[in-house]
Every structure is written in C-alpha cells, then in structure tokens.
Amino acid sequence: MSAHGEVRRILHLGLGNFHRAHQAAYTQDAGAHGGPWEITGVASHSRGVVEALHRQGMRYHVLTLAPGSTEVRQVASITDAFVAADEPLRAVEEIADPRTRVVSLTVTEKGYGISPLTRRLDLDAPDVRADLEGGAPPRSTVGRLAAGLLRRAQRQAAPVTVLSCDNITANGATLAGLLRDFAEAMPGPGGAELLAFLDGSVACPDTMVDRIVPATTDAHRRMAAEAGRRDQVPVPAEPFSMWVMSDRFPGGRPAWEKAGAVMTDRVHDYETVKVRLLNGSHSLLAYLGLLTGRALIAEAAADPVVARAVRRLGDEYEPTLTLPEGFELPAYRAELDMRFANRRLAHRTVQVGADGSLKLAQRVPEPALWHLERGRVPAALALTVAAWLCCTAYPERLEADRTGVPAEPAGERIRELAARAGTSGGPARRARRLAHAVLADEAVLGQRLGRHGEFTDAVAALLETLEAGGVTEAVRAACDTPDWQGN
Numbered sequence: 001m002s003a004h005g006e007v008r009r010i011l012h013l014g015l016g017n018f019h020r021a022h023q024a025a026y027t028q029d030a031g032a033h034g035g036p037w038e039i040t041g042v043a044s045h046s047r048g049v050v051e052a053l054h055r056q057g058m059r060y061h062v063l064t065l066a067p068g069s070t071e072v073r074q075v076a077s078i079t080d081a082f083v084a085a086d087e088p089l090r091a092v093e094e095i096a097d098p099r100t101r102v103v104s105l106t107v108t109e110k111g112y113g114i115s116p117l118t119r120r121l122d123l124d125a126p127d128v129r130a131d132l133e134g135g136a137p138p139r140s141t142v143g144r145l146a147a148g149l150l151r152r153a154q155r156q157a158a159p160v161t162v163l164s165c166d167n168i169t170a171n172g173a174t175l176a177g178l179l180r181d182f183a184e185a186m187p188g189p190g191g192a193e194l195l196a197f198l199d200g201s202v203a204c205p206d207t208m209v210d211r212i213v214p215a216t217t218d219a220h221r222r223m224a225a226e227a228g229r230r231d232q233v234p235v236p237a238e239p240f241s242m243w244v245m246s247d248r249f250p251g252g253r254p255a256w257e258k259a260g261a262v263m264t265d266r267v268h269d270y271e272t273v274k275v276r277l278l279n280g281s282h283s284l285l286a287y288l289g290l291l292t293g294r295a296l297i298a299e300a301a302a303d304p305v306v307a308r309a310v311r312r313l314g315d316e317y318e319p320t321l322t323l324p325e326g327f328e329l330p331a332y333r334a335e336l337d338m339r340f341a342n343r344r345l346a347h348r349t350v351q352v353g354a355d356g357s358l359k360l361a362q363r364v365p366e367p368a369l370w371h372l373e374r375g376r377v378p379a380a381l382a383l384t385v386a387a388w389l390c391c392t393a394y395p396e397r398l399e400a401d402r403t404g405v406p407a408e409p410a411g412e413r414i415r416e417l418a419a420r421a422g423t424s425g426g427p428a429r430r431a432r433r434l435a436h437a438v439l440a441d442e443a444v445l446g447q448r449l450g451r452h453g454e455f456t457d458a459v460a461a462l463l464e465t466l467e468a469g470g471v472t473e474a475v476r477a478a479c480d481t482p483d484w485q486g487n
C-alpha cells in the first residue's frame, strides 16, 4: 500500500531465477523506504516455480554463495504468481490494471522475437504473426505487452513503465522499438491508438542488471534444508549484485536506489562494459569449457589456457568501451576473475552456452567491427565465434554425459550448413566453407561481420585448429598474435 492506502504493483514477465534473486530482492529492500510494492510474477509455460511458491505461502530463499560462507535470506516481495499459458488473458488484464505501475521483464534474449537481420521485431515469427491477426489470446511477449497496453490506453489508465531486465544491448530502447513495430503492423484503428499511448504514456528505460544466478539443483534444496528452511525453489546467487537504470517511471517506482540501485542517464556505458566483459567472457568460458569437458564455469576459469584466452578477450574489449565516470576498469576485471572462479556457484557451462547465436549477436559483432574498421583482426573475438561454432556444428565432440549439449535455436541450420560444407579438400577447406557459410548468413549471427573476409578467415583457421589441435593450440594461435595497444 502507498502512503495513501493504494496498492502499487509490479507485473513481472519471466518468473525465472534471475528475477527472484535480483529485482525481487531489491524491491523487498526498498520496501523499508517509502512503502511496499507488490510483485505479481508471470511464468510463460512452466508451472514448477508458480505452484511451489503458492504451496510455500509465496515465500522462497536466496542462497548467497560466497567462497567461504552461505547466507540464507527469505524473500517475500512476490505476492502472487501465475502461468501465462494457463491463464492467457490474465497478463493482458494485469498490464491494463491501473494499479500496475511497472511491467518488468526477464524473458531471455529469445523471448523478445528480435530479428537478427534487422534488430527489429520479427514479424514473420509464428507467435507474433498470430498475435497480429488477433482473435486468440496473445502468445508472444511483445504481443502480450501490446494487447495489455492497448487495453490500458482504452481505459485511459495511468502511465506505466515497461522495464526490460534482460542482457540485451540498449534493452529499453530496443523493447520500445519492438512495441512500435508491433503497433505499426497492427491492422485496424488499434495500432494508431497504441502508438499514441506508447508516445505519451509508456516509458521504456534502459537497464544494466548484474548478478550471477545459476539454475536451482537438489544441492541448493539441501542447503536450504540444512539451514532449517523447507523450500522447493530456493535460488542460488553470488554475493555481487548491481542494478543501473535510467530513472523514467511516470507511474512511480519502489525506492530501489535505497537498496543500492544506481539511477543515471549513462546506462549504456555501464551496460556495454558488463555485456562485453562479463557476458562476452562468460560465453568464451562456456564454449572453451564445453570443448575441454568442463561442466562448470569455475572449472573452465581455473584452466590457465582458458584464462589466457579470457584475458586476451578482455584486452580486445577494453578499447571499445566508454567507461562510466570514475569506473575502475582494472579493479572491475580483477573482481570478474574472482566471480568466475567462485566454485560454490556451480554455474553450468551448458546454461551459459545456451542460445549462443542470440547472445553472441550482443557480445561479438559490434566490438569486432570496431577493430576491423581500424584494420585489426580481433583474434579472441574470432576464437569466441569459432568455439561456439565448434560446439554447435559438431556436438558429437562434446562429452555430453558430463557437460550436456547447449540449446541453440540456430543449431539445425548450422548443422545443415556443416553437412553442406562436406569433407572434400581436407579439414582446412571444410572449416573455411563452414565459417564463411555461417558468417555470411546474417539471419544466424546478424550484423555485417561476414563482409569482413579477414575475420571469417580467422574464425575458419581457429575452427580448424580447435578440431585438429584442440583448445590449447587454438588459444595459443589466438593469443600469440600481437597485443592490442588501446585505440
């Protein structure tokens, strides 16, 4: 309830582990300052977390796993939860409800329906097409948001903030663009009505979100039990947590800054540092880890060969960054190494490596183009692509029973390209044909990388080395090229 006795609500789409260890915890901490807000969590399809939360009186625990200690903390800021697939119109209704002031999202990169070709809404995606045709409850995230916001507009309800908390470059501006794309493609007068509401009453601030939050396992349930808490859905998380956003909340917001969140107009600078140095390095750790039979990120990070590649990748990212004022990059990188090395997190390489084509599109092309336009081939960025390609095109090379095989939406397409690349002419030619085919296909990794033959050649050479000589040889090949001297 607010000071005036009015309930203020956050509707959260994507009730995964990250939201429960991050935004829900900040919201609980902010509750002590300026009145509590209630969160209603929406899971897209899976019922596990929703049902467990209801059984547990909407309470769960965050297990903060430091190298030498565990903190167990109860979180109770999510007061209701439901599954969108089971109650398809409820999310629309809740978005339109004037008590809802913030609609936040952690629906993963693939949940947005972004076309890698255009970075706009993929209007040909079956869910989006069906939602545009109307007639049935919306199924896509953007379709759901559009239907709820249109209903809100028709009720002349208060302004609202739609807050993406996913690892997507310029996540707020990107989501605002997707909503406009949907509105512009809507048949009938609803489109114009929605566009006017988006212009006048909907804010989509950019955010940078950071906390390593792995998936829950039985080991975490046992940890909660040992601490005297019965919890089927505890959330493991690292001690580090950071949240940066631009302060655009026309309908109000919890006092998140009192809980440590940073309000700034320079979100993009924070986000670029994080998405490249943390998430880009995470991807490289995941793929080199998978190729060396490591199930966990911390095991990959402890391998000096892999660590050398990650250092080199950081060196390539550095000159591409604009640092936020006062940002201490060496300290940030040193802390990142410690975070990656935290074995207690048991963060799986197969989880971080999932959906690589969508994630690498945020982490590789832009910084690679930065170097290529200056006449240099960024070898560790090329190694990241080669390692992902090796895991995706040749999953039989992975020790699947130990590591698992990462999910990859472009996997079938890439394996088809690998089959077409054939074996004639030997491994070098085969790697070259595959790398050229994948990088030329802008629908796979997006952005103009394939037009830079020197980058594709580097990916091909490293892919061949990965196949023939393994990770050690490939890392040596990438890291023995000259170091960067800044910009």
Ligand SMILES: NC(=O)c1ccc[n+]([C@@H]2O[C@H](COP(=O)([O-])OP(=O)(O)OC[C@H]3O[C@@H](n4cnc5c(N)ncnc54)[C@H](O)[C@@H]3O)[C@@H](O)[C@H]2O)c1
Binding pocket: 013, 014, 015, 016, 017, 018, 019, 042, 043, 044, 045, 046, 106, 107, 108, 109, 110, 111, 112, 141, 165, 166, 167, 168, 209, 210, 211, 212, 213, 214
């Ligand atoms: N886990 C982390 O360490 C972390 C840290 C920073 C940011 N994030 C962001 O949060 C996202 C979710 O991470 P998580 O750990 O909660 O994952 P998770 O697997 O626990 O949950 C994923 C959530 O996304 C929803 N979802 C998946 N595909 C969807 C689709 N196509 N449409 C709509 N919803 C869909 C699921 O319903 C689920 O609620 C990440 O993809 C990332 O963008 C995660």
Ligand SMILES: O=P(O)(O)OC[C@@H](O)[C@@H](O)[C@H](O)[C@H](O)CO
Binding pocket: 109, 167, 209, 210, 211, 212, 213, 278, 279, 282, 283, 351, 352, 359
């Ligand atoms: O969440 P994803 O799937 O975009 O990327 C996997 C990890 O790199 C990511 O979850 C990090 O743990 C997180 O971004 C840390 O803040």
